[in-house]
Amino acid sequence: GVEKKILVIPGDGIGQEVTAWGQKVLMAIAQNYHHTFTFEEGIMGHVAIEATGNPLPDETLEKARRSDAILFGAIGHAKYDNDPTLKVRPEQGLLKIRKELGLYANLRPIKLFDELLEASSIKPEILRGADILFFRELTGDVYFGEKIRTADRNTASDLMIYHRYEVERIARKAYEAARTRRKKLCSVDKANVLEASRLWREVVQEVAKEYPDVETEHMFIDNAAMQLIKDPKRFDVVVTGNLFGDILTDEASQIAGSMGMLASASVGDSTGFYEPIHGSAHDIAGKGIANPLASILSAALLLDISFGLKTESQRVIKAVEATLRQGFRTMDIANKHTVNDCIMGTDAMGAKVLENLN
Amino acid sequence: GVEKKILVIPGDGIGQEVTAWGQKVLMAIAQNYHHTFTFEEGIMGHVAIEATGNPLPDETLEKARRSDAILFGAIGHAKYDNDPTLKVRPEQGLLKIRKELGLYANLRPIKLFDELLEASSIKPEILRGADILFFRELTGDVYFGEKIRTADRNTASDLMIYHRYEVERIARKAYEAARTRRKKLCSVDKANVLEASRLWREVVQEVAKEYPDVETEHMFIDNAAMQLIKDPKRFDVVVTGNLFGDILTDEASQIAGSMGMLASASVGDSTGFYEPIHGSAHDIAGKGIANPLASILSAALLLDISFGLKTESQRVIKAVEATLRQGFRTMDIANKHTVNDCIMGTDAMGAKVLENLN
């Protein structure tokens, strides 16, 4: 067995409820496969601001640096959403840890479990067989460019900026992945308007030459947002910038039936960081009804990508599949048009997955 | 009858094929209702670069200024998309005319014709009754902020910038429209990350106070991109910035069955500018298969908004409806699952609408 240190950061809102299940699944895997996983817990986001005034306390960052992988929940709180003038904000914690750990590549696999074919607002015949792997650049773009508010507070700006090396490294990661899949890569930008996108396109065109076996397509973001719904099957690997990736992957959650099903892996220079795509969801936080599967599937990604434990990772995915096949559903993935499903809360759903792991 | 001067700018690609039909519909309306519409033609985009080296020749701009309304087609050409290093680009023409004419508010109504309920990739029960009016800010944001490419060409940036007055005026227009509709307004931004979005949200919150009868909601762009597909009926009026509006409205085309159905109106300080949401579509340009309905519906918006001719505008919409009811379809809106539709090209479809106008 392997010995690994895992940092768990539940964060805000439903992060507190679902992350416990990602962790329990990791503990069960450790036991079943004779690995030794030791867990630490860290705070980040609104909970960290409340406790320390800092959305990413140094202590959490230190724990992150000395861990082998990080399982994260969600970030954000209505208080800050309602008051855009607040200076210290939960999201700063998430952005800072991404930057500090050099997590420049955010992988977001979008795949529909057959059992959920009817849960989406999109027609089953459009969805069947869709399987997309997004590479979202995560440490550049308008997220990290200089932010200015004039003294009179009447003008505000953010710099959308990309450097050649940033585009190169994420493009390479995406092409490498495309090679192991259906060998199609779609790069998304807005090169007809934005200079940063023109650099993006130039660099991807260059990197493409190193991968003549992969078919490259360039698409404008507006068109991509449309094609994703019109014909999701046309996509294999999609690579795009931080902002466009944020938008497209949330949109793509509808291909997987629900946001509550989607996991992501952020990787780069060192420790990998795993989190559901969904946010803190204040509207349902504390009610015990959030879907724990995105956290559990994030744990599966962690096992695979950070620890190289492919069998264990597949085991988790199979347990999720089995749970769905048995008809168990959280609210977000219930099929409103049949009464066969058994709708349950976060803990009951998590427990079913654990049962199916054994 | 009224006397009006209309500038027609077919532009690039399928713009050349479909705009003729928007114009023919305007001519038919003039005849039926005893108005005098005089038409001029202008060039813009790739065709203008080829002819003059300039994507928006002064002559076109002058014609635009002395016209009462402008009917535009589309812009863009594969040559520039494939070579991001080209300095003179078709889209500069469109951006310049928007800026020069002060067309800061881009209205994009998204409404599904009942006849097309089955044409979309989204389930009919999700779509039925959806009716959204987008207000996209059109002369600010990262589209018009300073663009920089460093001398070594390794770094590129665009400034995402908003001024208070820009947000105020578009917000007011959107609220005024919401008052005449279902009294719901959703403002879309990324205030949890972007300073420009925080200004956006502050200003909308202020303007909201003037419209206590309208229910205001603020939504992050990633969430909005998801909700639009998950539950389009929750939206009434949506107001957002230039970039987010570009993305969301293309995505929303799937709610209307096809991009080929969507018209838009750009208004502001003076002459109104009417155009389909679809682009130049090089892949199908010259084939005579493009859907002329978006151009025809743009003509309907022109009659209503710039000329105040509501009856005439409704007449055009009814003719489109009748054409669809008769089962006539262009390729993009054909229902692949039934064989009842009669699929036709641009000109045959346009001719059917003309017939239904008389």
Ligand SMILES: CC(C)[C@H](C(=O)O)[C@@H](O)C(=O)O
């Ligand atoms: C919470 C927010 C800062 C974050 C982002 O925009 O990156 C989230 O939406 C995500 O996608 O991880």
Ligand SMILES: CC(C)[C@H](C(=O)O)[C@@H](O)C(=O)O
């Ligand atoms: C052609 C392009 C510059 C334009 C835009 O991005 O504004 C188009 O996509 C649109 O939506 O009108």
